[in-house]
Amino acid sequence: MNNEVNDRVWSGSWVAERLGVELEGDAELTQLLGLALRRNPRRAHLLVSHVLGKHVPQSPSVVHGHGLALGRRVRALLGADEAASAVVLGYAETATGLGHSVADGLGTAPYLHSTRRPVPGVAAAGGFEESHSHATSHLLLPEDPALLAGDGPLVLVDDEFSTGNTVLNTIRDLHARHPRRRYVVVALVDTRSAQDAERLAGFAHEIGARIDLITTASGTVRLPEDVLRRGRELVARYDSATTVPGTATVPDGTRAPEGTPTPVRVELGWPRGVPDGGRHGFWPVHRERLERALPAMAARIAEALPARARRVLVLGFEELMYAPLRLAGELERITDAEVRYSTTTRSPVLAVDDPGYAIRTRLVFPAHDDPADGPGERYAYNVAGGGFDAVVAVVDSVADTPALHAPDGLLARLAAHTPHVLLAVVPSYVPTASPPPQQSSTPQRSRSCHPTRKTPAMLPDPLRGPAFSSYAPEEVGWLLQDLSEVTLEAPIEEREEAIQNGGAHYAESLPVEYQPSEQYQELFHSALESSAARIAQAVGAVTETVLAELPHSRMRSSGGTPIPRPVLVSLARAGTPVGILMRRWARFRHGLDLPHYAVSIVRGRGIDANALRWLAAHHDPADVVFVDGWTGKGAITRELAEAIRAFELSEGVTGFDPEIAVLADPGSCVRTYGTREDFLIPSACLNSTVSGLVSRTVLRADLVGPHDFHGAKFYRDLAGADVSNLFLDAVSARFPQVADAADTTAKELLSADRTPTWAGWAAVERISEEYGIHDVNLVKPGVGETTRVLLRRVPWRILARRGAGAELDHIRLLAAQRGVPVEEVDDLPYSCVGLIHPRYTRAATGADGRAVTR
Structure with missing residues (x-):
């Protein structure tokens, strides 16, 4: 075998001839790129760079030279003054070396690349999703947060510019934190469609910034209609x-x-x-x-x-x-x-x-x-x-x-x-508390300073029912601001398309919440009847585990006897009913009256920092126990850990434990849980009508300022359909009959190895790759999330664990009503997985004929 580029044989000809793939564009394309097949029956081809130094061994001078050349072109585009204030950001994993080489070509630019490796003690300064990748979550972990806070040009470097979604997601996240006037996108090749190019131009106009593009070559990949079938046949033959x-x-x-x-x-x-x-x-x-x-x-x-x-x-x-x-x-x-x-x-x-x-x-x-x-x-x-x-x-x-x-x-x-x-x-670099020195010839960049913040004493008291939510005031305090009078709802068609195209974050709008149909209510009541005792036992097990594992620093003395005194903080809104049930169990079993608050956490944006400030001012952070309903792939588990690290670094407040206590952990993402079985928790069947009539949380710059809690709405008009307290009461009524079983389960858990295996995350990445979705956010694992996909999103197909019986009857029923295929598969850690349509192409209607909501 010869790894060198062969001028006589293009290294994409094998795939092109067998699949009918055409690579059209600049003459340099076939010198820069070859073609290969993914080991994936759902996706056919892969562009392979000859000059990136990733898949194909190449002369290091050629690899570094391509990056240097692109960097020099950026310098010429910006001019000396703007180039002196530029920062270069490269994408993990393939473009970390290319981005660094571009920074070398600029000469005086500092460099940062995204990473998929969390680093203990280093707070994330941002994050974003790369929807087409098999490993999608990116972190930004600069030692000096001021690196991304200046107003000079930001140069974003990737090996291939295919749709623009990754760049758009990055700019959206960073621009919301530190707006700047100019961005430059750099790539070896540009294979975007005209529609993708128009979308990026529209986005630049929307944020009021200039976005330039510099590439070595550009072109288009044309695929025949039967490329997937032929690709699967080739993979089966040669794999x-x-x-x-x-x-x-x-x-x-x-x-x-x-x-x-x-x-x-x-x-x-x-x-x-x-x-x-x-x-x-x-x-x-x-x-x-x-x-x-x-x-x-x-x-x-x-x-x-x-x-x-x-x-x-x-x-x-x-x-x-x-x-x-x-x-x-x-x-x-x-x-x-x-x-x-x-x-x-x-x-x-x-x-x-x-x-x-x-x-x-x-x-x-x-x-x-x-x-x-x-x-x-x-x-x-x-x-x-x-x-x-x-x-x-x-x-x-x-x-x-x-x-x-x-x-x-x-x-x-x-x-x-x-x-x-x-x-x-x-040696792996370990950041220090002080930012690295800058050489004297480099102009000093403006350091970001925190805006004047409200002190915890100035932050408002928690919202409570009945003024906000249908829960009793002692059951939960909401560390949120009331946005009930603001119109935030958008039709499912608009939300789904905007979210998948990178045009909006899911937390910037709300789904339209309709009065649930009789069929959906029947599903809820049926699930509650069959699972109330099971839920009650899981509530008891997780609560007893929390109480037993609290260190002495979390205990308060009563008559010389230490007693546990946790502060329950549920992640709104799915975690809030579980937090209330855990509070009720502690009172039923131990006579404890535990404080309980609900806070907002947003994927990709982190937890509400003002809520953490309020909690730190009114309670010992070491007493706080975060609570959620269930784990899917573990995205929120990671989000919370990163957000807590960032808060500790920026505030100097320590003690918050990012461990989440959940009712069910089918994804094996946490240590503290009531069960790892995957079963339907009835609160997954409905929206606000089983969550105190409170909406999902909202984080939008024009509504939530740096001094505000995240927002939410109270849907008073849905009171006639509210089953929030009915759900709580039905589960609480089973506490006496499951008390002994819950104690036994808790003892077994306390003596077991509960180390997370992240089996769910691995399964989600595998499914995302195998089904050609390439966005783990569109893979919703577990029966609860699958139910939500069928009720509120645009479902594409359902994967059911082979042999799953009556427990998935409601999934099969809903899937049949939506015309969604159910595919039985092996080696699934969940009872089922819902796949959202990877490209929104049609309006979605529920079983009652209405547009479904997210």
């Missing part, structure tokens, strides 16, 4: 093995031969204080220090290489692209060896050994950096059979784990295909 010339067929599970030598470890002498990349920010002063240190580090690698090594691969690691790229470039400069560079990746791609195919071979190995999304496969493409005399694996210290050195780990996989493996470990 069983990866052929490497000169060896036997090599399956994915290849192990290194017995007696494989231990890799040679190279001590780089990485300069102290220089970040390993742009995860927390990389400033011009860091660039200068790295440039000075590169020759000595490359010399140490060269000394460790075998004397006759003529072809050497420097292999980076996922987001760690820039450091190995620069090491490879310097090694290329100081040795006579033919040096190539690429990195490992999370992306699963089919390998076919043919000159006209971009991914010739595939090495598969376990993740070795303890990723937040749990264990899984990782890949190195076009390495096996590449004729490399030596491979230098470069990882950061977080990834230098036993899994890296295991018999089935990356190093062993490499040793099976090259005679010499070297390991170089770059």
Whole structure:
């Protein structure tokens, strides 16, 4: 096999001929890109860059040179003055090295890249979703929050500009925090449609900013109508093995031969204080220090290489692209060896050994950096059979784990295909409390300062029923502002299209809430009748677990006897009925009268910081226990943890525990739960009429200022259909009969290993990839979320665990009424999963003929 670009055979011809795919546009496109097939029966092709240094080993000078050239074009576009105040932001994982190279081309620009790796103690300064990716959630973790707070140009760098959704989501999030006048989008290739281009232009007009675009080449990918069928057939035919010339067929599970030598470890002498990349920010002063240190580090690698090594691969690691790229470039400069560079990746791609195919071979190995999304496969493409005399694996210290050195780990996989493996470990940068210094020649950027905030004493008291919500005033206090008089509702058609196209955040509007039909009410009452005792037992189990695990710092003394005194804080609104039930259980079983508040948390925007300020002023943060209804894929679990870290960093207030207590944890995302079974909680069947007549929470800049709680509406006009208290009373009435069982369950939980496995998140990512959705937010796992999809969204199909019986009768009924197929599948951790239509194309109506609501 030869990994080099072959001028005679385009590395996209194999796919193009068999699938009828056409790549039209600039002449450079076929030099920059090849084609491959995803290992996915629902999606056919993948564009593979020859100059990115990700899937295809390439000369490091070529890879770095493309980024430098783009950066110089940005500098010419902006002019010297604006370039001096620019900040460059690259996208994980594929564009972290490209973005850094663009910053090098600008010369004086600091650099930051998004990351999918949460870092303890580092608060997120923002986040966004990459809807087309198999791993969608991005974090922004700058060491110095002021890095993104200036008003100079922001340069956003990705390898491919396909729809513009990722860039639009990023700009929307950051512009809401720190508006600026100018953005520049940079990519190697632009394959957007005319409609996508118009949408970005309209968005720029909407926010009053200029958005420029710089790319190396542009064009269009044309797909035949039957591309999915033909793609599935090809994948089925070729996915069983990866052929490497000169060896036997090599399956994915290849192990290194017995007696494989231990890799040679190279001590780089990485300069102290220089970040390993742009995860927390990389400033011009860091660039200068790295440039000075590169020759000595490359010399140490060269000394460790075998004397006759003529072809050497420097292999980076996922987001760690820039450091190995620069090491490879310097090694290329100081040795006579033919040096190539690429990195490992999370992306699963089919390998076919043919000159006209971009991914010739595939090495598969376990993740070795303890990723937040749990264990899984990782890949190195076009390495096996590449004729490399030596491979230098470069990882950061977080990834230098036993899994890296295991018999089935990356190093062993490499040793099976090259005679010499070297390991170089770059120390993972740990941010300090002080921001990094800026070199004197770089103009100082304006630092963001917090707007004048209301003190906790100035914040309003919690809203309570009956003035706000149909719950009794002692049951819950809402740390929200009342927006009942504001028109916030939008039809489902408009909301769904705006949300999926990136034109609006789901928390900026509300679905229209109709009086539930008799059929929906019948479903609720039937579910309540069959599950009230089951819910009561789960309520008891989770409450007893919370009370038993409170540390002494959370206890209050009564007559010399410590008693637990948690402050329940439910995540509005699905968590609020559960918080009330937990409060009732504590009173029923222990005579405790626990405080209970409801607060807003918004995916992608975090928890209401003013609500946390109010809680910290009126209670010990260590007493706070966050409560939610159930876990799906765990997005809110992660959102809360990141938001708490950000609050602690910005406020200096510590003690809040981001652990969430939930009634049901089918996704295995939390430690504190009443059950991990997936069953229908009746409150999932209705909207506000089972949640105290309170809407979803609202976060919109023109309604919620920096001094305000998030907002919500109280639907007094739906009082005739309200079953909020009926639900609570029906479950509470079962407390006496389940008390002993709940105690037994709690004791079992307290002695069990409840470490989250994140099996649900892994399943959601797999489903998103397999069904070609590529947006985990459109995959709604669990019977409760599936019910909501069928009642309130635009359902596409339902996945049901094979063999699930009567417990899914209501799902099958609703699906039949909506004309939605139900597909039985194996290996599903949930009883069912609802898939929202990935591209909104039709109006949605419920079983009662009305437009359904979200």
